[in-house]
Amino acid sequence: MSTDSTQYTAAYQQGQEAIRKATEAWSRSFTAAVRPATGFSAKDAEDAVDRFFDLNEKFLDAQRQFAKRVMVSLTEASATAAEKAQQFASA
Numbered sequence: 001m002s003t004d005s006t007q008y009t010a011a012y013q014q015g016q017e018a019i020r021k022a023t024e025a026w027s028r029s030f031t032a033a034v035r036p037a038t039g040f041s042a043k044d045a046e047d048a049v050d051r052f053f054d055l056n057e058k059f060l061d062a063q064r065q066f067a068k069r070v071m072v073s074l075t076e077a078s079a080t081a082a083e084k085a086q087q088f089a090s091a
Helices: 004-039 042-090
Strands: none
Touching: 004 042
């Protein structure tokens, strides 16, 4: 059974467009609501978004490195267990 990748591509593009529109709407609403009260500028909002995503990028990278270390450890432990089981069975 094969899957038509164009369906996934179209769904992905629709999702990306929805996220883009939602982000733009949020940005407009945030700017309209906060700027008059605080003097926040669009640049301040952009900087805050950049800092948020930079932080999450670092967090995701740390999770990736942790997952890789766990997989290496599990693979090594599995190989050791299989070796011990083989030795036990041979004895």
